[in-house]
Amino acid sequence: MARKNVIIGSLALALGAIGLLGYEWQSVIPVSGPSQREYAVYSAFLHNLAADALFQRKRLAVMSRTSTVGLPYYQGPPYSPPTPSGLKIAAIDASFADFSDFCGSCGKDFVRKNLNSWPLHQSSEFLLVGAARPERPADNSSAVALSRVGFNLWRNRAVLTFTADCSDQASFLMCIAIGQAYLKIENGQWTVDRMLATTH
Numbered sequence: 001m002a003r004k005n006v007i008i009g010s011l012a013l014a015l016g017a018i019g020l021l022g023y024e025w026q027s028v029i030p031v032s033g034p035s036q037r038e039y040a041v042y043s044a045f046l047h048n049l050a051a052d053a054l055f056q057r058k059r060l061a062v063m064s065r066t067s068t069v070g071l072p073y074y075q076g077p078p079y080s081p082p083t084p085s086g087l088k089i090a091a092i093d094a095s096f097a098d099f100s101d102f103c104g105s106c107g108k109d110f111v112r113k114n115l116n117s118w119p120l121h122q123s124s125e126f127l128l129v130g131a132a133r134p135e136r137p138a139d140n141s142s143a144v145a146l147s148r149v150g151f152n153l154w155r156n157r158a159v160l161t162f163t164a165d166c167s168d169q170a171s172f173l174m175c176i177a178i179g180q181a182y183l184k185i186e187n188g189q190w191t192v193d194r195m196l197a198t199t200h
Contacts, residue, residue, distance in 0.1 A: 015104055034066070034120060038149040041158045043125040045181050046192035049144070054166040054177065054199070058142040061129040062120060067145045067163065069114040073151070096159075099150060102182050102193075103157035110150025110159055118148060142166060156185040166199060176200050 036051060046060050071088050081089075092111050094098075099107035122128050147161040159182055166175040179197025183190050 015053065023133075031116075033118055034148060037151070037155060039123060039125075041149045041183055041190050042146060043123070043161060044183060045146075045162070045192060045195075046144070048124055048181070048192040048195065049162070049164065049174045054175070055142055055164070058140055059127065060144050060164075061127045063143060063145045064120055064122060064128045064130045066114070066118045067147050067161070068117050069111060069147070069161075071115070085115075098180075099159045099182075102159060103150075103152035103184075106149075106150040106152050106157060106159045109152075113148035113150065120146070156189070158183045158190070162197075 019094075047060070049055055050058075050060055069092050071083075088111045089111050090110070093107050096107045096110060099110055107199050110167070120128060120185075129141075143165045145163040150159045151157070152187065159180065161180050166177050167173055168175070177197045177199050179195060181195045182193045184190075
């Protein structure tokens with residue numbers, strides 16, 4: 001029995017070490033542009049958003065560049081040295097602790113990708129609208145700004161943030177929705193696990 005416990009314990013330690021190495025590997029690989037997997041996540045999210053009561057009669061128009069996460073304010077006089085990027089990421093990452101609860105390394109992957117804005121490419125799934133002309137292209141369209149997608153190590157869970165114009169000209173309603181979406185793969189397809197948003 002003791003030998004069995006030692007073997008199980010050794011396997012658990014080995015799996016933990018593999019997970020830690022994978023996490024560190026994910027942290028050092030260079031950040032590149034949005035992948036096909038991210039576009040699949042965007043598609044699933046936008047279909048879910050389009051079904052929401054605020055957007056059911058609207059065509060979603062996605063901003064052509066991703067949004068960014070603001071760096072934490074650096075306390076100190078103007079001549080203070082800049083905060084090392086590693087510390088900045090840790091500080092921002094703390095703001096997205098719920099991402100880590102949902103999918104482990106999603107929070108760190110999300111922050112690394114969203115320190116900069118990235119161009120998005122036209123897709124058959126959604127209309128792109130240029131950042132230089134943020135006005136809605138038609139009365140029944142809603143401009144949506146998307147962040148880059150943060151993935152867990154196994155790429156089967158994902159998180160993103162969004163801002164969407166939910167205004168209604170017919171009723172003179174001015175409205176903007178700001179939120180986060182949590183997605184996971186089910187039966188080979190990305191599905192929204194939950195979406196949290198506030199309207200202003």
